[in-house]
Amino acid sequence: MARRICAPTRFTFPSVLPRATCFTLCVASTWIQMDGNARTQATLMNKPRIAIIGSNILSSIGLKSLLEKVIPFAEISIFTDLNSTEGDGGDRYFHYFVTPDVVEKHQHFFLERCKKTIVVTNEEPSGICLSFHCIRTNVSEAALLRQLLVMQQMVHGNYALFPAQVAEALKAKDRQESVRLTKRETEILQDIARGKSSKEIAEKRHISLSTVLTHRKNLMAKTNAHSAARLVVYAVHHGYIQPEEIN
Numbered sequence: 001m002a003r004r005i006c007a008p009t010r011f012t013f014p015s016v017l018p019r020a021t022c023f024t025l026c027v028a029s030t031w032i033q034m035d036g037n038a039r040t041q042a043t044l045m046n047k048p049r050i051a052i053i054g055s056n057i058l059s060s061i062g063l064k065s066l067l068e069k070v071i072p073f074a075e076i077s078i079f080t081d082l083n084s085t086e087g088d089g090g091d092r093y094f095h096y097f098v099t100p101d102v103v104e105k106h107q108h109f110f111l112e113r114c115k116k117t118i119v120v121t122n123e124e125p126s127g128i129c130l131s132f133h134c135i136r137t138n139v140s141e142a143a144l145l146r147q148l149l150v151m152q153q154m155v156h157g158n159y160a161l162f163p164a165q166v167a168e169a170l171k172a173k174d175r176q177e178s179v180r181l182t183k184r185e186t187e188i189l190q191d192i193a194r195g196k197s198s199k200e201i202a203e204k205r206h207i208s209l210s211t212v213l214t215h216r217k218n219l220m221a222k223t224n225a226h227s228a229a230r231l232v233v234y235a236v237h238h239g240y241i242q243p244e245e246i247n
Helices: 019-033 036-044 057-070 082-088 100-105 107-111 127-131 141-159 164-177 183-193 198-205 209-223 228-237
Strands: 049-053 075-079 095-098 117-121 133-136
Touching: 049 057, 049 082, 057 075, 057 141, 057 228, 075 082, 095 100, 100 107, 100 117, 100 127, 107 127, 133 141, 141 228, 183 198, 183 209, 183 228, 198 209, 209 228
Parallel strands: 049 075, 049 095, 095 117, 117 133
Antiparallel strands: none
16 A cells, blocks of 8 residues: 555644644654555664674674674664764664774773673674673684674574564564575575585585576575575574574
8 A cells, every 4th residue: 555645634733833843743644654565664774773883894794794794674873982973872772793802992881781782803702891791803704704694693583682663663564575485595595694605505405506506596586685695694683594504
C-alpha cells in the first residue's frame, strides 16, 4: 500500500491547539498509514550510533569499512580523540571502538561504559585494556571479520539489547532481505565463508570452475552482496555458518 499524505482537513483541531501538536498528529496519522516496508525504513532512520576513536585515521577508516559490513544498520563516526565526540552528541553511542592510548587517557569514562567499549589493538592486551573486550587488528581480514562477527552475534544476536521498536524493525529488515537458496548455492556459500577459493570449491564439489563462478555471481545478485566479505556476513547473519567457522 502506498504511503498517503496526511491532509489537515482529516482532523478537526480546536482553535487553541498548538501548531506543534497539529504537526505531531499529522505525523502519527502518516505513520499509521505506512505499509510494513515504509515503517521499517522510518524506524531505522534512527540508527544506533558507533564511535571509532583513534589517532590513526587510515586504520579507523579500514575498521569502519568492516563494521559497515557487519553492522550495516549502524551510523558509524570516526574521531581522533574522545573530546571530539562532544560536538557530535557526547555520550550517545551504542559502542565505542577505541585504541589503548585513548583508554589510558580516559580510563574513568570508559570503565563506566565497559560493556559497550571495545579496545582495538595490534598487540596482546595488557593493563587497563584487560578490563574490556579486545579485538586484535594485526591479523588477516578474514580473522578480523571473524572477531567482529563473533562480537556482533554475542552483543546483537536477536537484537535483544535494542529498543523494542528498533529491534522489530531490524528483524523485519532481515526477513525482507532473506532469500531462498538452492542446495548447491548453500554449499558454495558455506565454502566461500570458510575461505575456499573458487578452484578449491570446484575440486571439492566435483564441478567445473565456470559453474562455481556462475553460482558466485548468482549468490551476489540474490543476496545483494558486492564482495566475498559481504557474502560471509550474509551467511552468518542468516544462519548458514557460525562465525567461528570463517577462515
